Amino acid sequence: MxxxxxxxxxxxxxxxxxxxxxxxxxxxxxxxxxxxxxxxxxxxxxxxxxxxxxxxxxxxxxxxxxxxxxxxxxxxxxxxxxxxxxxxxxxxxxxxxxxxxxxxxxxxNKRNEPEPEGFDKHFAPTCFREHSYRYDSFDPKYETLKYTRPKECKDCPLANEGLCQKIYKVKITTDLRKYTAPAxxxxxxxxxxxxxxxxxxxxxxxxxxxxxxxxxxxxxxxxxxxxxxxxxxxxxxxxxxxxxxxxxxxxxxx
Known part of the structure; x- marks a missing residue:
């Protein structure tokens, strides 16, 4: 480079x-x-x-x-x-x-890499019940992807007890290969x-x-x-x- x-x-x-x-x-x-x-x-x-x-x-x-x-x-x-x-x-x-x-x-290209724990195949975070968070937006100023809570978690008791994050953010520079904008x-x-x-x-x-x-x-x-x-x-x-x-x-x- x-x-x-x-x-x-x-x-x-x-x-x-x-x-x-x-x-x-x-x-x-x-x-x-x-x-x-x-x-x-x-x-x-x-x-x-x-x-x-x-x-x-x-x-x-x-x-x-x-x-x-x-x-x-x-x-x-x-x-x-x-x-x-x-x-x-x-x-x-x-x-x-x-x-x-x-x-x-x-x-x-997966190249025999192990499945990431706590994330789905697209590297979106998952909740305790392994539902994928939904991509919401990208903040170009901070280079951050924003995910919101899965719709399946709406009536989940774990979410009501505060065990699941409502919003999840991750910087694309954490791993440019996995985190892209849009997600x-x-x-x-x-x-x-x-x-x-x-x-x-x-x-x-x-x-x-x-x-x-x-x-x-x-x-x-x-x-x-x-x-x-x-x-x-x-x-x-x-x-x-x-x-x-x-x-x-x-x-x-x-």
């Missing part, structure tokens, strides 16, 4: 190698060549940062160069969250996102996480309409030039289409 962006990018391997990834059916798909890594705006679907690597590079290792690239080269004030799948569930990635002043919405398992968290599919749509566009699947160079330098041109043309085409649509909408409104 403390290595400069240019040094990180210079050390990314770009020679063709065997890569493997699970498809939608959970089966391994193998290929020989390169791997594209993209950071995409979920609403705009513009490519904010991109890099190409050897096919065997773990996705998680490409995340911090992409994140640092956004921070240093595309400092957009509209970015609030970074949403990624379970392949990026590494503590360093959460820390990098937190350093950028943003929030992480990343699928949790894991909440409706708000799920809504943001669903937007992650934007990067998959852009990947599909690049493969189908921009021939990104046909990068067959033997050297990484030529493959990188091809890849950079593809991402440039995609963004330029997207910008042109957006401007044309905006002009048409203005004419219709007039």
């Amino acid at each position: 403390d290595v400069p962006l240019e040094q990180l990018r210079a050390e990314i391997p770009q020679n063709p190698e065997w890569g493997v990834k699970k498809n939608s059916e959970g089966k391994n798909v193998f290929w020989y060549g390169y791997k594209a890594h993209l950071a995409v705006g979920t609403k705009s679907q513009y490519i904010l940062q991109s890099l190409i690597s050897s096919g065997n590079l773990n996705d998680g290792k490409a995340a911090i160069p992409l994140l640092k690239g956004i921070q240093e080269r595309v400092p957009l004030s509209t970015i609030r969250y970074n949403t990624l799948d379970a392949g990026y569930d590494y503590e360093a990635i959460y820390t990098q996102i937190h350093r950028m002043g943003l929030q992480s919405v990343i699928a949790y 894991r398992g909440s409706k708000a968290w799920k809504t943001i996480f669903k937007q992650r599919t934007a990067v998959e749509r852009v990947n599909a566009y690049l493969k189908l309409y921009f021939q990104l699947n046909n990068v067959r160079y033997r050297t990484g330098k030529r493959a990188k030039v091809h890849f950079d041109l593809v991402t440039l043309v995609y963004n330029a085409s997207k910008l042109a289409a957006d401007r044309i649509n905006a002009m048409i909408n203005q004419q219709l409104a007039a």
Whole structure:
């Protein structure tokens, strides 16, 4: 995380190698060549940062160069969250996102970890009868999640005797991987996480309409030039289409 962006990018391997990834059916798909890594705006679907690597590079290792690239080269004030799948569930990635002043919405990869005592699978606190507290809100000033007493505890004698807390608060910095804002398992968290599919749509566009699947160079330098041109043309085409649509909408409104 403390290595400069240019040094990180210079050390990314770009020679063709065997890569493997699970498809939608959970089966391994193998290929020989390169791997594209993209950071995409979920609403705009513009490519904010991109890099190409050897096919065997773990996705998680490409995340911090992409994140640092956004921070240093595309400092957009509209970015609030970074949403990624379970392949990026590494503590360093959460820390990098937190350093950028943003929030992480990343699928949790259990990795044979024991079940936490006093908490549910989403790390929300539970009462004596193991009912989960409900996520209420996030205080950005103090970086604190607020949970309220479970509805099942309304008529519980333990609650009436003061044995159950009415409100539970926890700072996300206690464990950035477990405590996210909005809280894991909440409706708000799920809504943001669903937007992650934007990067998959852009990947599909690049493969189908921009021939990104046909990068067959033997050297990484030529493959990188091809890849950079593809991402440039995609963004330029997207910008042109957006401007044309905006002009048409203005004419219709007039």
